Amino acid sequence: MPSRSTIYLKQAEKHVWGACKVFDAIAGISLIAVMLLIVLNIILRAFFKSPILGTYEYVGFLTSLTVSLALAHCALKNGHIAVGFLVAKLPDRLRAGIDAMTNAVSAVFFIFCAKHMLDYGRSFAASGEVGLTTKIPFYPFVYGLAASLILLCLVLFLRTLEMIGMAVRR
Amino acid sequence: MSATLVGLGGIGLFFLLLIVRMPIAYAMVLSGFLGFSWLITPEAAFRVVSKDLYATFSSYSLSVIPMFIFMGFLAFYSGIGARLFTFAYRTMGHFPGGLAIATQATCALFGAVCGSNTATAATIGAIAIPEMKKYRYADTLSTASVAAGGALGVLFPPSVIFIVYGMATEQSIGKLFLAGIIPGFVLMFLYMATIFIMARINPALGPAGPKFTWKERLAALKGGIWEVFVIFSLSLGGLFAGWFTPTEAGAVGAGGVFFLTLIQRKLRWEGLKRALADSTRTTAMIMLLVAAAVIFGRFMAVSRIPFELATWAGQLDLPAYVVMALILLIYLVLGFFIDALALVLLTIPIFYPVVVNVLGYDPIWFGVIMVMVVAMGVITPPVGMNVYIIKGIAADVPLETIFRGIWPFLAALILCIVILLAFPSLTLFLPNMI
Amino acid sequence: SGKTVTLRLAHFFPATHPAETVMVQGWAQALAEASDGRIKIVSFPGQTLLAASEVYDGVVTGIADIGLSAFAYTRGRFPLLEVFELPGVTYENSKVASQVAWEAIKELNPTEVRDTKLLMVLATGPGDLFTKSPVRTLEDLQGMEIRATGLSAKTLSVLGAIPVAMPQSEAYEALSRGLVKGNLSPLEVLQGWRHAEVTEYLTLTPFLYNTLFFVTMNQRTWNSLPADLQAVVEEVSERFFQDVAMGLWDTQNEAALKYAVEDTGQQVVTLSDEETARWTELVLPIQVEFVEEMRKKGLPGQQALDLVQELSEKYNALY
Ligand code: NA
Ligand code: NA
Numbered sequence: 001m002p003s004r005s006t007i008y009l010k011q012a013e014k015h016v017w018g019a020c021k022v023f024d025a026i027a028g029i030s031l032i033a034v035m036l037l038i039v040l041n042i043i044l045r046a047f048f049k050s051p052i053l054g055t056y057e058y059v060g061f062l063t064s065l066t067v068s069l070a071l072a073h074c075a076l077k078n079g080h081i082a083v084g085f086l087v088a089k090l091p092d093r094l095r096a097g098i099d100a101m102t103n104a105v106s107a108v109f110f111i112f113c114a115k116h117m118l119d120y121g122r123s124f125a126a127s128g129e130v131g132l133t134t135k136i137p138f139y140p141f142v143y144g145l146a147a148s149l150i151l152l153c154l155v156l157f158l159r160t161l162e163m164i165g166m167a168v169r170r
Numbered sequence: 171m172s173a174t175l176v177g178l179g180g181i182g183l184f185f186l187l188l189i190v191r192m193p194i195a196y197a198m199v200l201s202g203f204l205g206f207s208w209l210i211t212p213e214a215a216f217r218v219v220s221k222d223l224y225a226t227f228s229s230y231s232l233s234v235i236p237m238f239i240f241m242g243f244l245a246f247y248s249g250i251g252a253r254l255f256t257f258a259y260r261t262m263g264h265f266p267g268g269l270a271i272a273t274q275a276t277c278a279l280f281g282a283v284c285g286s287n288t289a290t291a292a293t294i295g296a297i298a299i300p301e302m303k304k305y306r307y308a309d310t311l312s313t314a315s316v317a318a319g320g321a322l323g324v325l326f327p328p329s330v331i332f333i334v335y336g337m338a339t340e341q342s343i344g345k346l347f348l349a350g351i352i353p354g355f356v357l358m359f360l361y362m363a364t365i366f367i368m369a370r371i372n373p374a375l376g377p378a379g380p381k382f383t384w385k386e387r388l389a390a391l392k393g394g395i396w397e398v399f400v401i402f403s404l405s406l407g408g409l410f411a412g413w414f415t416p417t418e419a420g421a422v423g424a425g426g427v428f429f430l431t432l433i434q435r436k437l438r439w440e441g442l443k444r445a446l447a448d449s450t451r452t453t454a455m456i457m458l459l460v461a462a463a464v465i466f467g468r469f470m471a472v473s474r475i476p477f478e479l480a481t482w483a484g485q486l487d488l489p490a491y492v493v494m495a496l497i498l499l500i501y502l503v504l505g506f507f508i509d510a511l512a513l514v515l516l517t518i519p520i521f522y523p524v525v526v527n528v529l530g531y532d533p534i535w536f537g538v539i540m541v542m543v544v545a546m547g548v549i550t551p552p553v554g555m556n557v558y559i560i561k562g563i564a565a566d567v568p569l570e571t572i573f574r575g576i577w578p579f580l581a582a583l584i585l586c587i588v589i590l591l592a593f594p595s596l597t598l599f600l601p602n603m604i
Numbered sequence: 605s606g607k608t609v610t611l612r613l614a615h616f617f618p619a620t621h622p623a624e625t626v627m628v629q630g631w632a633q634a635l636a637e638a639s640d641g642r643i644k645i646v647s648f649p650g651q652t653l654l655a656a657s658e659v660y661d662g663v664v665t666g667i668a669d670i671g672l673s674a675f676a677y678t679r680g681r682f683p684l685l686e687v688f689e690l691p692g693v694t695y696e697n698s699k700v701a702s703q704v705a706w707e708a709i710k711e712l713n714p715t716e717v718r719d720t721k722l723l724m725v726l727a728t729g730p731g732d733l734f735t736k737s738p739v740r741t742l743e744d745l746q747g748m749e750i751r752a753t754g755l756s757a758k759t760l761s762v763l764g765a766i767p768v769a770m771p772q773s774e775a776y777e778a779l780s781r782g783l784v785k786g787n788l789s790p791l792e793v794l795q796g797w798r799h800a801e802v803t804e805y806l807t808l809t810p811f812l813y814n815t816l817f818f819v820t821m822n823q824r825t826w827n828s829l830p831a832d833l834q835a836v837v838e839e840v841s842e843r844f845f846q847d848v849a850m851g852l853w854d855t856q857n858e859a860a861l862k863y864a865v866e867d868t869g870q871q872v873v874t875l876s877d878e879e880t881a882r883w884t885e886l887v888l889p890i891q892v893e894f895v896e897e898m899r900k901k902g903l904p905g906q907q908a909l910d911l912v913q914e915l916s917e918k919y920n921a922l923y
């Protein structure tokens with residue numbers, strides 16, 4: 001019979017994974033949007049002599065969404081590559097212990113990064129800095145990146161718990 | 171503690187983190203952050219991390235990467251890549267390693283329209299590696315040949331590295347572009363010869379297939395290939411003709427494949443979803459790595475290690491070619507750890523005056539050597555961007571396997587550099603014509 | 605004598621650019637001499653420490669102690685200082701533009717730059733249009749894609765061109781590919797960024813454009829300097845501004861013009877007075893709009909504009 005903490009953990013995993021999927025879906029939509037925007041801009045420029053002003057900046061904003069929002073899902077799928085051969089030969093439990101440690105360190109580091117990313121976004125909002133041509137403010141996209149880092153931390157934190165579980169399991 | 175010592179400590183920490191299987195991007199950001207904190211302040215270091223993450227992710231120039239990745243995955247999931255490679259296989263497959271040889275030609279062709287080493291490796295890799303796997307090529311050969319082939323993407327114009335170098339040294343970018351062409355062919359043939367020889371010695375690397383008739387070869391081209399040809403020529407031709415930037419060419423290519431396969435119903439909803447998911451995952455991985463390399467590069471800059479190294483090399487009282495060889499050795503070693511573009515930006519201010527003014531080498535020639543040096547850096551362990559990208563595409567192949575396959579190609583690269591050192595006219599013939 | 609202070613200076617110019625070799629290194633040497641070696645500047649050129657748009661914020665947060673960059677790269681952060689980049693004000697050369705800006709900033713003391721210790725400002729001087737096809741009249745400019753950022757993007761769009769924003773470092777490739785058909789920039793860019801290789805014509809437009817660079821120091825770093833070193837920095841910077849910095853771009857612009865015309869065969873187009881009047885008429889509403897926007901923000905836009913016009917007339921006659 002699963003203990004209460006295991007049930008909570010499963011629930012948390014379900015929510016975090018769900019959030020990762022939603023973020024990743026928005027990242028995918030942004031990717032398609034970049035593609036469509038550029039193609040539309042080329043058509044308007046070539047045939048109607050009236051390109052979309054600021055395409056250059058919109059592409060930057062949308063690409064930042066694509067990359068940021070896909071970070072956590074990529075981590076979930078073990079997409080951020082590591083050099084595995086050095087720990088591969090260690091016993092399973094020791095390896096899980098090491099993985100728990102690296103995940104914990106990463107989670108703590110990225111939560112600080114997220115906090116400072118929020119500060120960075122706030123400083124953009126305060127200084128009133130905007131895109132050179134479109135005059136769209138930067139800070140919402142910086143906040144988007146901060147939110148993605150928080151989600152990344154949650155993924156790393158849950159993985160830490162999972163690895164601790166594997167390390168102490170009899 | 172001196173800045174140099176902190177710099178060495180940071181490099182050591184980076185390795186330690188790699189050993190305990192921390193993802194490479196995290197390890198680079200973390201050790202870069204800690205080193206920067208030590209030398210400046212934690213507050214400044216956090217701001218560097220924030221700035222470089224956001225600036226990299228939102229860069230228009232780098233948005234070429236997701237576009238070409240998406241194009242590659244679309245072509246892959248709609249089966250277009252498979253048909254192209256059926257043709258390549260029926261044409262070249264009866265040679266030992268023939269499909270990998272054909273891939274080098276594809277890299278060169280694509281490199282003629284794409285300015286980025288990594289984007290070339292990513293695009294060709296997404297199509298070629300699964301196909302080579304299908305034809306029972308060894309993982310070492312299939313993955314490493316594409317990782318190395320990415321270098322052809324920056325040797326053939328256009329080329330991001332040439333542009334950066336030209337800007338930094340006030341050399342003609344047009345001349346630099348021309349200078350890359352002949353070395354590009356030299357490297358391509360060296361790579362092809364390497365594959366051929368390896369597959370001759372060990373046929374299991376790239377098994378020779380049956381020979382096909384020309385009728386069979388052309389038959390492989392049927393079934394929608396001509397439309398793809400139109401899209402590719404529009405995307406790449408538009409880039410050549412000066413209608414598009416590289417990012418735009420990527421978007422046109424991806425858009426073309428997208429609409430065509432949608433209309434012809436070759437790409438189902440499921441395929442599109444998988445192409446998107448693979449693209450966002452690969453994009454996130456690559457862009458985080460690029461940003462991480464920039465952050466680590468900032469730490470290296472404030473540690474002054476590149477500066478100290480170069481000053482020392484410039485003061486040596488030795489013949490020019492010996493100093494040049496030493497400098498190349500330094501680049502080889504630094505290239506193990508530092509991202510290519512960061513390496514070029516960090517070291518040009520220091521090495522360029524030594525090489526051009528002190529040793530008297532031609533500045534255009536040195537630009538080509540710079541690109542070759544970068545080509546080595548992106549495939550050597552433990553920090554080899556192209557290898558990481560290929561790993562992202564061929565998720566089931568261990569990183570070590572790819573790096574194991576790299577050595578023959580690294581040898582080919584070094585041989586190519588020696589050839590360019592011995593015969594500067596190979597590089598300078600074309601640019602001197604204008 | 606006290607202990608040595610080492611200061612990190614970040615900028616985006618290539619290491620071989622005179623902004624580094626003449627300006628930064630010259631200033632650093634003058635500081636070292638005047639302080640008996642107690643001030644040591646370590647320069648990080650070519651965006652190795654901070655990207656062009658990040659320099660000011662990087663100085664505020666202490667990533668660098670000193671930064672050199674352009675106000676225009678961070679649009680919205682320096683609203684009042686846009687007065688120096690308004691079209692319709694003629695600057696004969698960079699000396700005039702630099703002197704006007706420095707004097708006006710001292711008088712206006714804008715809140716937006718009070719979070720750092722501003723040491724110098726220097727202007728590029730007039731911006732000109734370099735294009736792939738000739739621009740002799742307004743009609744030639746209609747629908748032409750021109751690289752421009754910030755305020756000059758607005759200027760070009762009221763003139764009927766299509767502004768395309770991108771950093772100077774990416775403009776070469778865009779020009780060579782024909783993605784943009786021209787660039788509105790100081791002449792120096794023709795040589796320094798090799799744009800003469802990818803454009804054929806040059807239209808002189810000294811009333812369209814000006815860009816202002818700053819050299820500024822982190823406030824905490826400044827406060828931590830002993831009083832005698834603060835005095836050295838202020839004195840040397842003021843002298844260096846007068847002797848070297850304020851006219852730096854003029855030397856550059858002259859050399860670049862010579863290079864473009866003699867080495868690459870650039871053809872120079874001078875607008876007729878009648879044509880100049882047509883252009884000026886179109887861009888003047890931007891000044892009105894600026895004053896209106898400043899009024900909404902509660903900033904002294906009209907006062908700044910009047911001051912700039914008065915000073916530019918004065919120094920155009922002088923230099
Ligand atoms: Na290329
Ligand atoms: Na490497």
